[in-house]
Amino acid sequence: MKVIVxxxxxxxxxxxxxxxxxxxxxxxxxxxxxKGRDYIGEDVGFAAGLGYKINAPVVDDLEKVIEDCxxxxxxxxxxxxxxxxxxxxxxxKPFICGxxxxxxxQLREIGCAAKxxxxxxxxxTSYVVSLMKELLATAAKGLYGKADIDIIEMxxxxxxxxxxxxxxxxxxxxxxxxxxxxxxxxVHFHSVRSGDISSSHTVxxxxxxxxxxxxxxxxxxxxxxxxAVDAAFFLDGKAPGFYTMQDVIRAKTAE
Numbered sequence: 001m002k003v004i005v006x007x008x009x010x011x012x013x014x015x016x017x018x019x020x021x022x023x024x025x026x027x028x029x030x031x032x033x034x035k036g037r038d039y040i041g042e043d044v045g046f047a048a049g050l051g052y053k054i055n056a057p058v059v060d061d062l063e064k065v066i067e068d069c070x071x072x073x074x075x076x077x078x079x080x081x082x083x084x085x086x087x088x089x090x091x092x093k094p095f096i097c098g099x100x101x102x103x104x105x106q107l108r109e110i111g112c113a114a115k116x117x118x119x120x121x122x123x124x125t126s127y128v129v130s131l132m133k134e135l136l137a138t139a140a141k142g143l144y145g146k147a148d149i150d151i152i153e154m155x156x157x158x159x160x161x162x163x164x165x166x167x168x169x170x171x172x173x174x175x176x177x178x179x180x181x182x183x184x185x186x187v188h189f190h191s192v193r194s195g196d197i198s199s200s201h202t203v204x205x206x207x208x209x210x211x212x213x214x215x216x217x218x219x220x221x222x223x224x225x226x227x228a229v230d231a232a233f234f235l236d237g238k239a240p241g242f243y244t245m246q247d248v249i250r251a252k253t254a255e
Contacts, residue, residue: 001236002029004069006084008058009039012075012098014048015225021045021054023229030065031058034080062087069093071232078102085113094118094235096228098125100165114242118235122245123165124199125227127252130245132216133173136203139212140174147205147212149174154192154200162191166201174203199224 003020007013008031020028031044037060039047045054059065062084066072072088074081075098088095095113100123102110113119124130140149153167171187180186199218204211218224227245234248 001026001070001232002068003027003232004030004032004062004065004072005044006032006072006074006080007076008033008044008048009037010075011221012224012228015222016073016075016228017044017048017054018050019222019225019229020232021050026229026232028054028056029069030056032062032065032084033058033060035060063091066091066093070236071096073098073228073232075099075228078106082106082109085110085119089113089116092117094238095120096125096231096235097121098123098224098228101161111242115240117240118238118243119241120231120235120243120245120248122227122231123169125224125231125245126199126216126218127227127230127245127249128223129166129201129216130227130249132201132214133170133246135214136170137173137177139203139205139214141177143205143207143212144178147207148188149186150188150190150204150206152190152192152200152202152204154194154197156196156198157193159193162193163189164191164199164201166199167191170201170203 005013005016017028020026033040040058040060042058043053044056044058045052047058071094073096074084078101081099151167153164171184175183198220202215204213231248234251
């Protein structure tokens with residue numbers, strides 16, 4: 001399987017490239033960078049900090065390389081993601097999106113794209129976080145009407161969106177489990193941006209006389225890169241549709 005990775009110098013892009021290069025049955029065929037960057041034309045291995053060639057170019061024109069790939073993995077910026085997504089739809093290429101901070105209008109466009117191509121959107125591609133969402137669904141259903149729900153999330157100082165996309169997805173998971181659809185009013189968000197915190201999410205179910213806490217801490221970002229590569233294997237060959245990391249987990253569990 002051949003993948004194109006966006007933002008090869010980004011904190012996630014370079015880790016995804018590292019993980020993919022170390023895996024069997026997958027090759028990085030190219031990486032996509034913003035126009036005008038001085039590393040356009042370099043070998044991906046050097047641009048991503050591997051220190052050696054992998055015989056794949058960094059380009060700033062996705063259409064030049066898109067036909068030679070099976071899946072596109074994108075962890076970049078909102079505007080950059082939307083441009084790459086539109087080309088993925090045009091060329092009917094599966095697309096993994098880990099970018100966060102989209103507007104409502106952009107999310108609707110992403111939903112429409114999933115009618116044309118296999119699309120996996122995940123604010124968090126950690127396997128463990130996906131399992132955590134299953135636990136949250138069970139807890140929310142069992143404690144519905146009996147607990148206040150608070151999400152405390154921490155990220156590095158450079159993360160722009162707050163609350164985090166992962167927190168919103170957790171809240172949506174709980175709302176769905178309790179039959180409230182996407183009504184998130186029952187959940188209170190608390191966001192911390194500090195230092196180089198990789199990712200931390202604690203969901204508190206505050207009851208009378210007791211409380212339940214479910215927590216995930218990421219010690220570095222490589223766990224998300226491993227999940228993104230797992231998602232690429234999952235998405236390859238799938239029919240058009242909107243997929244999540246929960247689908248990846250169910251497929252791996254069924255193997």
